[in-house]
Amino acid sequence: MTPAVTVVDAVKRYRDSDHNAVDGITFDIQTGQVVGILGPNGAGKSTLIKLICGVMPPTSGAVAIFGADPADYRIRRDLGAVHQTTSFDMMLPVLDNLRIAAAFRGLRWQSVRSHVDSLLAAFNLVSCVDQLVFTLSGGQQRRLQVVRALLRVPRLLLLDEPSAGMDVAGRRLVWQLLDEITAGYGTTVLWTSHNIDELERKCEQVLVINRGRLVEYASPTELVDRFGQSHLAIRPALADHGPRIVEFAACAGLHGEAGTGVVRLSGPDVADRLPGLLATLWEHGVGVVSVEVRRTSLEDVFMKLTAEEADREEVGSVA
Numbered sequence: 001m002t003p004a005v006t007v008v009d010a011v012k013r014y015r016d017s018d019h020n021a022v023d024g025i026t027f028d029i030q031t032g033q034v035v036g037i038l039g040p041n042g043a044g045k046s047t048l049i050k051l052i053c054g055v056m057p058p059t060s061g062a063v064a065i066f067g068a069d070p071a072d073y074r075i076r077r078d079l080g081a082v083h084q085t086t087s088f089d090m091m092l093p094v095l096d097n098l099r100i101a102a103a104f105r106g107l108r109w110q111s112v113r114s115h116v117d118s119l120l121a122a123f124n125l126v127s128c129v130d131q132l133v134f135t136l137s138g139g140q141q142r143r144l145q146v147v148r149a150l151l152r153v154p155r156l157l158l159l160d161e162p163s164a165g166m167d168v169a170g171r172r173l174v175w176q177l178l179d180e181i182t183a184g185y186g187t188t189v190l191w192t193s194h195n196i197d198e199l200e201r202k203c204e205q206v207l208v209i210n211r212g213r214l215v216e217y218a219s220p221t222e223l224v225d226r227f228g229q230s231h232l233a234i235r236p237a238l239a240d241h242g243p244r245i246v247e248f249a250a251c252a253g254l255h256g257e258a259g260t261g262v263v264r265l266s267g268p269d270v271a272d273r274l275p276g277l278l279a280t281l282w283e284h285g286v287g288v289v290s291v292e293v294r295r296t297s298l299e300d301v302f303m304k305l306t307a308e309e310a311d312r313e314e315v316g317s318v319a
Contacts, residue, residue: 001030001031003028003029004030004032004188005065006062007027007052008026008063010060011024012047012051019211020059021044021047025048025061025209027207027217029205030188032187034203034204035191035207036193036202036206037207037209038207038209038302039192039208043211043212044209046083046160046192049081049160051063053158054071057071066155077105079158080149080154080157080158081149081158081159082158086145088133090132094125094128097148098151122176123146123147125140125147142162142165146174150177150181153187155187155188157181157187158190159189159191159192159193162174164194171198175202191203196297196302197297199220200220200299203220206218208223210305210306215305224295224296227304228295230266230271231295232254232263232264232270232291233264233292234263234288234291235262235263235288237287239260242263244281244286245288249263249277252277253267254270270293271293
């Protein structure tokens with residue numbers, strides 16, 4: 001099957017810039033996948049989104065959507081996009097902006113009106129339809145962008161910080177709608193966000209980008225397993241048993257620190273070593289009230305990966 005998105009050695013350098021905003025990135029996204037793009041400010045995320053949706057061509061390399069040029073208007077009809085910057089006519093009402101957007105996409109207003117009404121209701125915008133767009137809050141304008149992107153259900157949906165400026169309720173509405181269109185229509189979603197937690201929850205794969213280059217491309221679970229670490233938090237039955245737990249943990253090849261009322265353990269395969277450690281503690285009369293396994297988050301892994309990339313850049317520039 002032809003991938004939904006194909007990027008091959010894509011490079012984008014803006015005029016008068018001394019570096020590539022996108023620097024030789026290659027990856028595929030399969031149809032129906034939900035993929036996140038994760039990177040610090042200036043990493044090239046928005047530029048990559050613009051290349052994929054055909055807003056601008058790459059300086060070199062190739063980008064394709066379902067095997068075709070993203071600038072092809074026939075392909076762009078199957079594309080929905082929410083960019084970081086709004087492009088509404090601020091002096092027109094909400095409904096007029098949506099009518100104009102439908103016309104630009106070749107959609108008859110009467111044929112999509114009921115769908116639009118459903119989207120407006122889902123995003124709590126029904127009461128705003130007659131308001132001038134400039135009177136909407138930032139979160140409402142963001143939700144209106146999502147409604148506009150979904151005037152027809154796209155085969156590919158590109159989201160550049162879709163929940164920026166939204167409250168918790170607004171973010172959950174976006175999550176729920178994405179669940180519905182991916183499950184119901186098999187829509188492929190490519191999604192950038194500074195909210196790492198939502199990418200970890202919602203994305204099957206994550207592209208980690210830094211300084212225009214692809215650092216890693218894997219599932220959130222795989223990234224955490226490869227670059228993260230699990231920790232144990234053990235609460236002893238008696239406070240003075242903390243040092244003894246640390247002692248027995250050392251014999252099991254684990255590093256331990258006894259804090260106030262809790263012992264924190266770390267080391268290779270810490271969760272796998274836990275049953276043996278608990279058996280040893282039981283044999284020696286060391287009681288345990290509770291055990292909690294704490295895994296490194298995707299945010300921790302992201303910070304580690306981007307820091308390592310920055311260190312390599314610094315070493316390379318010195319050399």
